[in-house]
Amino acid sequence: MRHFVEELGELKNRLLAMGALVESAIYRSVQCLAQKDANLAQQILQDEARINQMEIEIDELATRLLALQQPMAADLRFLTAAIKINNDLERMGDLAVNIVERALALRPEPVVQPLIDIPRMAQLTQSMVRKSLDAFVRGDAELARSVLLADDAVDDLRDSIYEELVRFMQEDSAHVRPGVSLMFVARSLERLADHATNIAEDVLFLVQGVEVRHHAEARD
Amino acid sequence: MRHFVEELGELKNRLLAMGALVESAIYRSVQCLAQKDANLAQQILQDEARINQMEIEIDELATRLLALQQPMAADLRFLTAAIKINNDLERMGDLAVNIVERALALRPEPVVQPLIDIPRMAQLTQSMVRKSLDAFVRGDAELARSVLLADDAVDDLRDSIYEELVRFMQEDSAHVRPGVSLMFVARSLERLADHATNIAEDVLFLVQGVEVRHHAEARD
Numbered sequence: 081m082r083h084f085v086e087e088l089g090e091l092k093n094r095l096l097a098m099g100a101l102v103e104s105a106i107y108r109s110v111q112c113l114a115q116k117d118a119n120l121a122q123q124i125l126q127d128e129a130r131i132n133q134m135e136i137e138i139d140e141l142a143t144r145l146l147a148l149q150q151p152m153a154a155d156l157r158f159l160t161a162a163i164k165i166n167n168d169l170e171r172m173g174d175l176a177v178n179i180v181e182r183a184l185a186l187r188p189e190p191v192v193q194p195l196i197d198i199p200r201m202a203q204l205t206q207s208m209v210r211k212s213l214d215a216f217v218r219g220d221a222e223l224a225r226s227v228l229l230a231d232d233a234v235d236d237l238r239d240s241i242y243e244e245l246v247r248f249m250q251e252d253s254a255h256v257r258p259g260v261s262l263m264f265v266a267r268s269l270e271r272l273a274d275h276a277t278n279i280a281e282d283v284l285f286l287v288q289g290v291e292v293r294h295h296a297e298a299r300d
Numbered sequence: 301m302r303h304f305v306e307e308l309g310e311l312k313n314r315l316l317a318m319g320a321l322v323e324s325a326i327y328r329s330v331q332c333l334a335q336k337d338a339n340l341a342q343q344i345l346q347d348e349a350r351i352n353q354m355e356i357e358i359d360e361l362a363t364r365l366l367a368l369q370q371p372m373a374a375d376l377r378f379l380t381a382a383i384k385i386n387n388d389l390e391r392m393g394d395l396a397v398n399i400v401e402r403a404l405a406l407r408p409e410p411v412v413q414p415l416i417d418i419p420r421m422a423q424l425t426q427s428m429v430r431k432s433l434d435a436f437v438r439g440d441a442e443l444a445r446s447v448l449l450a451d452d453a454v455d456d457l458r459d460s461i462y463e464e465l466v467r468f469m470q471e472d473s474a475h476v477r478p479g480v481s482l483m484f485v486a487r488s489l490e491r492l493a494d495h496a497t498n499i500a501e502d503v504l505f506l507v508q509g510v511e512v513r514h515h516a517e518a519r520d
Contacts, residue, residue, distance in 0.1 A: 139380075146366055147376050156367050160359075163383065246480060250473040256466055259476075260483065267487070 084145070088155065091141050091162055092217075095169070098134045099213040101127055102169050105176035106209060106272060110202040112183040113265065121180045131173035138166045157289070161282040165216065168275040172209070175268045175275075182261045182268075196244045198265060201237045204230060205269045208276035215280060221287045227280035234273040241266045304365070308375065311361050311382055312437075315389070318354045319433040321347055322389050325396035326429060326492060330422040332403040333485065341400045351393035358386045377509070381502040385436065388495040392429070395488045395495075402481045402488075416464050418485060421457045424450060425489045428496035435500060441507045447500035454493040461486045 105127045112120050142162050208230050215224040242263065249259035325347045332340050362382050428450050435444035462483065469479035 143376065143380055146380070147373065153367065156363065160363055160366070160383065163380065164387070167384070167387070242480075246476055249469060249476045249480075253470040253473075256469045256476065256479075260462075260466060260469075260480075263480065263483075264487075267484075 084155075087141070087145055088158065091138065091145065091159075094134065094138050094141065095162060095165055096213065096217060098131060098138065098166070098169050099209075099216075101131055101134070102172045102176070103206070103209055103213070105131070105173055106179075106202075106206055109176040109179035109183070110199070110206075112180050113186070113198070116183060116186070118184075121184055124176055124180050128173045128177050131170060135166055135170040139163065142166070157286055161286050164282050165279050168278050172272055172275050175272050178268045179265055182265050186258055186261045196248075196262070197237055197241050198262060198269070201234060201241060201266060201269050204234055204237065205273045205276070208234070208273050208280075212276040212279040212283065215283045216286075219283070219287050221284055224280040224283040224287070227276055231273050231277045234270060238266055238270045304375075307361070307365055308378065311358065311365065311379075314354065314358050314361065315382060315385055316433065316437060318351060318358065318386070318389050319429075319436075321351055321354070322392045322396070323426070323429055323433070325351070325393055326399075326422075326426055329396040329399035329403070330419070330426075332400050333406070333418070333422075336403060336406070338404075341404055344396055344400050348393045348397045351390060355386055355390040359383065362386070377506055381506050384502050385499050388498050392492055392495050395492050398488045399485050402485050406478055406481045416468075416482070417457055417461050418482060418489070421454060421461060421486060421489050424454055424457065425493045425496070428454070428493050428500075432496040432499040432503065435503045436506075439503070439507050441504055444500040444503040444507070447496055451493050451497045454490060458486055458490045 105124050108120055108124055111117070112124070142159050146156075146159055208227050211223055211230075212227045214220065215227065245259045245263050245266070249256045325344050328340055328344055331337070332344070362379050366376075366379055428447050431443055431450075432447045434440065435447065465479045465483050465486070469476045
């Protein structure tokens with residue numbers, strides 16, 4: 081049997097590999113919105129299946145390490161954080177798929193509006209995902225804290241996008257269907273940002289042992 | 301220090317108390333939609349703060365039990381399931397709050413339509429939540445499996461509600477804003493059903509040691 085420290089390293093590497101796949105799925109799902117590329121969509125669906133498989137394997141590894149060892153406080157924190165981050169990443173893969181599904185639903189409709197502020201929201205969200213994973217690798221509390229702040233900016237952006245989309249749909253009944261799809265895309269982006277925030281909170285807990293959950297109310 | 305078995309019982313009781321609170325929050329959030337009662341809304345917001353606190357305490361208890369003991373396989377499965385169910389319940393509290401917020405946003409608008417099939421969807425979702433928690437208490441795999449089946453019915457109902465709401469919004473631009481709110485309510489109900497499904501899957505894993513996650517693709 082390998083040394084416990086090596087096993088922890090393996091767990092971390094697997095989480096990072098899964099994170100990289102999730103990050104790329106998000107990036108490409110947003111590309112799908114603009115480019116409506118069916119091949120790209122297919123790739124993301126395949127990646128999601130891999131992400132789901134990775135989640136199960138990481139969960140098994142983390143549970144095995146909990147069972148085989150009597151972990152020290154810091155290792156225990158790492159293992160429970162790993163289980164949570166794993167769960168967040170899996171949900172993020174699902175959200176990328178949701179965005180792709182909406183993109184495909186939009187396909188028959190003309191892209192009437194230049195997608196409003198959605199590309200900006202997508203960019204901000206992707207940067208949060210990247211930073212939360214970097215913060216996890218480096219144990220960087222400062223970087224993790226910057227993710228929590230960015231979440232508020234994403235929420236503001238979502239509010240203004242919703243308002244714009246309501247006006248857009250009110251203008252013309254033909255705008256209702258694409259407007260609804262774009263609203264759900266904005267919603268998925270907001271939730272991706274929430275998951276990145278969860279990861280950042282777990283990193284802060286890992287690094288500082290400080291409980292920072294529920295810093296913002298009524299997230300979901 | 302109390303006996304490990306007693307501590308596990310305490311953990312289970314706390315999860316059930318939290319589950320009862322979540323169940324009631326969901327029930328009342330849907331009432332808010334029909335009755336637009338600001339006091340009721342306030343109560344749900346207060347309950348959510350309690351739910352958040354319970355989540356942190358349950359997490360601490362579960363983590364402490366993982367650390368203090370060298371749990372046997374079955375206990376370890378119970379502890380990791382408890383951590384996941386705890387997380388699901390907390391998110392469900394957030395979703396009840398989301399429904400309340402949408403209900404309040406609807407307040408200035410006349411309830412033009414009889415809320416379409418949303419009350420039926422709410423009823424089905426509540427029954428899934430109740431059954432998933434009952435299945436957890438009793439370790440009842442049959443009941444847990446019935447929750448997985450009900451999830452498909454909820455998804456079908458959601459599809460037909462979306463279609464109806466799109467038509468409703470297309471009819472009249474004054475319908476767009478309330479239509480969007482109702483769409484997000486349907487979305488929150490769907491996600492509540494997903495969380496109930498997660499709990500049912502954890503119960504099956506606990507009872508049978510069988511991995512049933514990802515039985516349906518692209519949930520979120």
